Amino acid sequence: MKEDDAVSKVEELMETLDHVKRYRELSSSLKSFVLIAGGSILAFILIRILLVILTLLSLLGGNSAYLISFVALMIPLAGVILGILHVRRRVNSVKGGEWKQTLAQGFPGALELLSGIDWQSKLDEISDVKQISLLYGLAKLSSYSILVFFLTALIAPPAPTNFSIAIVSLLAVSLVISLGIGGKEAVKRYREAKSLDFLLHELRSFYNEFKGSEFEIKA
Amino acid sequence: MSSKEANSKSKPDLYIIARLIKVLKERGRVSRTSLATSTGLPYDRLVNYLSWMIEKKLVEIDNDELVCLTGEGSETYDRLVDWIMEYVGKLKFPRLRSG
Numbered sequence: 112m113k114e115d116d117a118v119s120k121v122e123e124l125m126e127t128l129d130h131v132k133r134y135r136e137l138s139s140s141l142k143s144f145v146l147i148a149g150g151s152i153l154a155f156i157l158i159r160i161l162l163v164i165l166t167l168l169s170l171l172g173g174n175s176a177y178l179i180s181f182v183a184l185m186i187p188l189a190g191v192i193l194g195i196l197h198v199r200r201r202v203n204s205v206k207g208g209e210w211k212q213t214l215a216q217g218f219p220g221a222l223e224l225l226s227g228i229d230w231q232s233k234l235d236e237i238s239d240v241k242q243i244s245l246l247y248g249l250a251k252l253s254s255y256s257i258l259v260f261f262l263t264a265l266i267a268p269p270a271p272t273n274f275s276i277a278i279v280s281l282l283a284v285s286l287v288i289s290l291g292i293g294g295k296e297a298v299k300r301y302r303e304a305k306s307l308d309f310l311l312h313e314l315r316s317f318y319n320e321f322k323g324s325e326f327e328i329k330a
Numbered sequence: 331m332s333s334k335e336a337n338s339k340s341k342p343d344l345y346i347i348a349r350l351i352k353v354l355k356e357r358g359r360v361s362r363t364s365l366a367t368s369t370g371l372p373y374d375r376l377v378n379y380l381s382w383m384i385e386k387k388l389v390e391i392d393n394d395e396l397v398c399l400t401g402e403g404s405e406t407y408d409r410l411v412d413w414i415m416e417y418v419g420k421l422k423f424p425r426l427r428s429g
């Protein structure tokens with residue numbers, strides 16, 4: 112039945128727009144993620160520098176230095192986890208489905224929802240957030256790489272001879288491992304960015320056609 | 331739609347027209363008060379809409395002062411569904427999973 116088809120299409124549209132609201136929240140909490148994860152990584156680097164400057168490591172001896180470095184590594188690890196949880200909490204707190212009551216009226220409700228949408232601002236919103244998922248995926252991947260790099264450097268410190276080659280190898284290993292951990296998600300985020308781009312194209316075409324049309328009631 | 335707008339100078343809200351027609355389709359002949367309750371429209375606003383719809387021959391008032399849907403009204407509703415489907419029917423939605 113056409114009426115039901117129209118209602119289910121509008122339901123799909125409203126659910127998709129609810130997702131866009133979550134991307135908008137992801138966009139604003141991405142800054143917090145960078146701040147929390149980046150800050151904790153920076154704190155770890157500062158602690159390491161401080162330890163070296165104070166030559167505390169050599170004074171403390173092998174095992175204690177290793178232990179302090181390992182404990183200090185918990186700071187960026189906690190920072191990244193905290194950042195991810197923070198983003199998840201903010202995104203999950205976005206409410207949706209306020210339109211369900213209106214849509215329960217059937218076709219007239221669907222029509223009311225369609226008439227009430229501020230299309231231009233929705234299109235602007237999608238345009239603003241379409242790359243955000245990908246950026247978040249890359250930010251997570253970068254944090255994993257840095258964490259793995261620190262951990263690997265702690266477990267197998269680069270030899271002073273051929274130091275640059277050792278560092279490059281360490282970086283490559285870190286990248287491979289972090290791709291193993293977060294690569295699948297990065298691909299998923301890339302697909303999401305493509306999907307949002309597709310959505311923007313679809314809704315823009317719809318809006319351009321819809322705003323130019325007028326339903327005529329014959330007298 | 332204000333009382334001035336009811337004098338068919340400006341466009342009425344299509345979703346209200348659709349809501350009124352839908353109730354009349356489902357329930358047949360309905361009193362104005364009952365129609366106002368069913369559609370959630372304030373009575374004076376309903377009267378304005380009904381005047382406009384009578385003018386457009388979408389509804390009529392029978393001898394018992396009950397509101398009835400005309401064939402034109404029923405056809406208009408179907409055309410309205412077709413019109414909306416012409417646009418939303420083409421829409422394809424990607425699968426999104428934010429978070």
